[in-house]
Amino acid sequence: MIDTLLPDALYWTPVCHLADLMPERGAAVLVGGRQVALFRTFSGDLYALDNRDPYSGAYVLSRGIVGTRGAEPTVASPMHKQVFSLVTGVCLDDEEVSVPIYPVRVAADGTVLVTMEVSVV
Numbered sequence: 403m404i405d406t407l408l409p410d411a412l413y414w415t416p417v418c419h420l421a422d423l424m425p426e427r428g429a430a431v432l433v434g435g436r437q438v439a440l441f442r443t444f445s446g447d448l449y450a451l452d453n454r455d456p457y458s459g460a461y462v463l464s465r466g467i468v469g470t471r472g473a474e475p476t477v478a479s480p481m482h483k484q485v486f487s488l489v490t491g492v493c494l495d496d497e498e499v500s501v502p503i504y505p506v507r508v509a510a511d512g513t514v515l516v517t518m519e520v521s522v523v
Contacts, residue, residue, distance in 0.1 A: 414515035420508050423448075428464035428477065434518045438504060439464035441488055443475055449488035450506040450516045455479045456499055463501065 417431040423442040430453050431438050437453035441464075453461045458481040466477040468488075475488040485494045486501055493499040506516050 414517050416513045416515050418514050420512045420514055426468045428466060430464040433516045437461045438516055441468060441477065448506045450504040451491050452501040455481050456501060457482050457484055
């Protein structure tokens, strides 16, 4: 897919249709040559973070187990089970480690868009 320049001056990449994302399951998408793990929760919220597990180096976070710690939506790595916040990318088991998170939104036609401009929470 081709990057699109939207009015807010960020380059957004269309990656899929919202209906293609199963709640509480991850999907790996390519954005600007990077693997991004995309998640849709049962409440309908969308999250995008780097797909690379910093502990194993494998690109597997999209295959992780989606859950919560308290009210925080999370994903547990399928490799060594470290838990990452879907909101901040911080590892909840070791706050010194984190993965980049990326802005994600849905266009009026239901297309899910991700930008590689890294979000800082």
